[in-house]
Amino acid sequence: MANPLTQDVLVDPVVLTRTLIDIESVSRDEKLIADCVEDVLRQIPYLSTQRHGNTVMARTALGRDQRVVLAGHLDTVPLNENFPSTVVDDLIYGCGASDMKSGVALALHLAATLPDPGYDITYLFYESEEIESHLNGLHLVSQAYPEWLLADFAVLLEPTYGVVEAGCQGTMRVRVRTRGRRAHTARAWRGVNAIHAAGEILQRLTDYRPRTVTIDGCTFREGLNAVAIHGGVAGNVVPDECTVEVNLRFAPDRTEKQALAHVHEVFHGFELEVTDSAPGALPGLSAAAARDFLTAVGEEPSAKLGWTDVSRFAALGIPALNYGPGDPLLAHAQDEHVEIGKIRDGAATLHRWLAAY
Amino acid sequence: MANPLTQDVLVDPVVLTRTLIDIESVSRDEKLIADCVEDVLRQIPYLSTQRHGNTVMARTALGRDQRVVLAGHLDTVPLNENFPSTVVDDLIYGCGASDMKSGVALALHLAATLPDPGYDITYLFYESEEIESHLNGLHLVSQAYPEWLLADFAVLLEPTYGVVEAGCQGTMRVRVRTRGRRAHTARAWRGVNAIHAAGEILQRLTDYRPRTVTIDGCTFREGLNAVAIHGGVAGNVVPDECTVEVNLRFAPDRTEKQALAHVHEVFHGFELEVTDSAPGALPGLSAAAARDFLTAVGEEPSAKLGWTDVSRFAALGIPALNYGPGDPLLAHAQDEHVEIGKIRDGAATLHRWLAAY
Numbered sequence: 001m002a003n004p005l006t007q008d009v010l011v012d013p014v015v016l017t018r019t020l021i022d023i024e025s026v027s028r029d030e031k032l033i034a035d036c037v038e039d040v041l042r043q044i045p046y047l048s049t050q051r052h053g054n055t056v057m058a059r060t061a062l063g064r065d066q067r068v069v070l071a072g073h074l075d076t077v078p079l080n081e082n083f084p085s086t087v088v089d090d091l092i093y094g095c096g097a098s099d100m101k102s103g104v105a106l107a108l109h110l111a112a113t114l115p116d117p118g119y120d121i122t123y124l125f126y127e128s129e130e131i132e133s134h135l136n137g138l139h140l141v142s143q144a145y146p147e148w149l150l151a152d153f154a155v156l157l158e159p160t161y162g163v164v165e166a167g168c169q170g171t172m173r174v175r176v177r178t179r180g181r182r183a184h185t186a187r188a189w190r191g192v193n194a195i196h197a198a199g200e201i202l203q204r205l206t207d208y209r210p211r212t213v214t215i216d217g218c219t220f221r222e223g224l225n226a227v228a229i230h231g232g233v234a235g236n237v238v239p240d241e242c243t244v245e246v247n248l249r250f251a252p253d254r255t256e257k258q259a260l261a262h263v264h265e266v267f268h269g270f271e272l273e274v275t276d277s278a279p280g281a282l283p284g285l286s287a288a289a290a291r292d293f294l295t296a297v298g299e300e301p302s303a304k305l306g307w308t309d310v311s312r313f314a315a316l317g318i319p320a321l322n323y324g325p326g327d328p329l330l331a332h333a334q335d336e337h338v339e340i341g342k343i344r345d346g347a348a349t350l351h352r353w354l355a356a357y
Numbered sequence: 358m359a360n361p362l363t364q365d366v367l368v369d370p371v372v373l374t375r376t377l378i379d380i381e382s383v384s385r386d387e388k389l390i391a392d393c394v395e396d397v398l399r400q401i402p403y404l405s406t407q408r409h410g411n412t413v414m415a416r417t418a419l420g421r422d423q424r425v426v427l428a429g430h431l432d433t434v435p436l437n438e439n440f441p442s443t444v445v446d447d448l449i450y451g452c453g454a455s456d457m458k459s460g461v462a463l464a465l466h467l468a469a470t471l472p473d474p475g476y477d478i479t480y481l482f483y484e485s486e487e488i489e490s491h492l493n494g495l496h497l498v499s500q501a502y503p504e505w506l507l508a509d510f511a512v513l514l515e516p517t518y519g520v521v522e523a524g525c526q527g528t529m530r531v532r533v534r535t536r537g538r539r540a541h542t543a544r545a546w547r548g549v550n551a552i553h554a555a556g557e558i559l560q561r562l563t564d565y566r567p568r569t570v571t572i573d574g575c576t577f578r579e580g581l582n583a584v585a586i587h588g589g590v591a592g593n594v595v596p597d598e599c600t601v602e603v604n605l606r607f608a609p610d611r612t613e614k615q616a617l618a619h620v621h622e623v624f625h626g627f628e629l630e631v632t633d634s635a636p637g638a639l640p641g642l643s644a645a646a647a648r649d650f651l652t653a654v655g656e657e658p659s660a661k662l663g664w665t666d667v668s669r670f671a672a673l674g675i676p677a678l679n680y681g682p683g684d685p686l687l688a689h690a691q692d693e694h695v696e697i698g699k700i701r702d703g704a705a706t707l708h709r710w711l712a713a714y
Contacts, residue, residue, distance in 0.1 A: 228589025
């Protein structure tokens with residue numbers, strides 16, 4: 001296949017957004033899009049490009065005083081009858097339109113069109129952000145090539161609808177399990193139905209009232225949701241096990257340990273198993289590069305509710321923010337879309353910031 | 358592999374039970390056991406043997422006034438750390454010990470050792486009784502070779518613990534579905550969680566009080582159980598669909614249509630889909646051959662709670678009963694076992710009945 005990321009496409013972040021959406025890249029299936037991105041970056045003479053798995057890194061080495069990272073993940077959640085892209089008026093619809101092919105488009109557009117920025121820039125296009133964190137491309141790079149991440153400041157082009165979203169919430173996935181005793185369903189009273197027992201777990205989830213927490217003027221809104229449920233042995237057997245996987249999104253005033261204690265409290269009496277956990281990040285707005293960026297954007301920051309890799313940079317001591325053209329309210333929704341005007345505004349803001357230094 | 362069903366094994370219904378248990382035959386994996394059974398039956402000169410799929414039929418043609426069927430299914434529910442068999446004192450443990458390798462052993466033992474019975478006898482060893490009824494071997498035979506089933510009376514060697522169990526309950530499987538709206542779990546309030554909504558289904562199942570119905574002195578005890586639950590899109594997506602599969606066991610005073618109306622009533626407000634349905638059978642104790650058999654057994658009949666293929670014979674107008682050495686309370690349980698004494702008693706009773714005509 002010819003690479004659809006041609007020079008004509010790269011110069012226009014709107015066309016580029018649509019082209020990226022139309023390269024299917026559900027988590028664990030990012031090889032094709034990474035191949036395309038790597039191929040175009042290697043053709044740009046002022047960038048040094050490397051690849052690890054399906055994560056591609058390209059950076060300038062201009063000897064600037066400071067280095068910034070522009071980062072975006074290449075993967076999307078599963079398609080949901082929203083592929084390929086469509087355009088209605090000034091909206092581009094499609095899986096990943098908001099989260100975050102439009103943000104990736106801005107970074108790739110800048111990489112292709114900004115030979116002489118005021119900062120040295122590291123561009124990171126990475127795999128598997130939407131699934132378990134041990135598969136996350138930034139995580140894998142932090143293990144294999146930690147020097148790729150080093151910078152004075154990082155911008156993640158996650159959907160924020162063109163405002164700066166600071167910090168991020170933590171996320172934890174926990175399996176809550178019920179156990180019973182098998183029996184023939186014709187004599188069900190001889191067994192104990194583990195699926196019926198899971199009704200209490202779902203009731204607690206339905207009754208759960210999540211916290212809202214304000215930190216440094218940024219308001220974080222927590223949530224606790226079942227994301228999977230499985231149980232059953234055969235069509236005539238009282239089942240002896242049922243598993244509900246829940247996802248807690250927690251404000252950055254809780255540590256992972258405190259978040260886990262909270263989950264234990266909510267599901268007191270049930271067997272729990274943590275399957276995934278990533279800390280939140282407090283809003284880190286005091287770094288010099290962060291202040292310059294805020295000035296370029298010109299608006300007050302708010303809280304990032306979704307977990308983002310801001311947290312990974314925070315853990316390395318690198319200030320990081322979320323800023324992207326997508327609408328976070330549309331992420332993972334079937335009618336996911338992005339406003340063409342927000343893509344153009346974002347490209348202009350980033351050009352202004354990176355060129356004016 | 359040499360056929361483990363040797364002449365030495367066939368003459369002893371206890372050894373034969375254990376040998377049959379040790380031929381793994383979970384539903385849809387019955388080829389090996391059917392091969393073994395077909396092989397030994399074809400070696401018996403007074404039987405005419407045929408096969409359809411993994412169902413084997415063998416019958417005498419002695420010109421007797423009446424013909425009886427002895428039938429048993431070859432398949433078991435999934436193994437549950439109860440394979441191969443073990444013997445503790447006078448108990449044989451193992452998957453299928455009760456339901457119904459011990460019953461199959463009685464029929465196969467009689468086929469091998471009763472050259473001159475008082476009735477003509479049709480022996481039926483069939484596949485896939487434990488799963489969806491459209492895969493049931495007797496059902497398939499009733500379509501392909503209905504003449505194999507014709508008889509004046511049928512005994513199904515399902516577990517009854519050595520008493521006669523009359524009639525059977527009907528069984529129906531229905532998928533109960535909830536729908537929601539996907540959203541990113543970081544902004545869960547934008548979506549509707551279909552798994553949380555299934556809590557109401559599980560609550561109704563927990564609150565359900567099944568009927569007990571007495572017909573012709575036989576007491577039937579109904580039941581309604583979840584047998585499977587599934588939902589979930591991805592670890593960070595509010596799920597938009599959840600499915601609970603329920604199994605209703607209903608007394609034979611309800612038709613399938615009435616049973617379905619009852620399920621609709623219980624799950625009023627939810628979307629339903631019937632995946633499997635089989636009618637019950639009223640106790641049919643008045644036929645002459647049935648009365649002779651009751652005399653040979655010498656005890657009062659009770660109700661059969663499990664669905665059995667009695668219902669298929671009833672639908673053809675053939676009186677049929679359940680009578681087998683296994684304990685129905687142990688069917689499908691991990692500690693499933695059968696008493697050696699019940700196997701010997703059952704063999705003696707059937708010999709007495711079939712030889713004394």
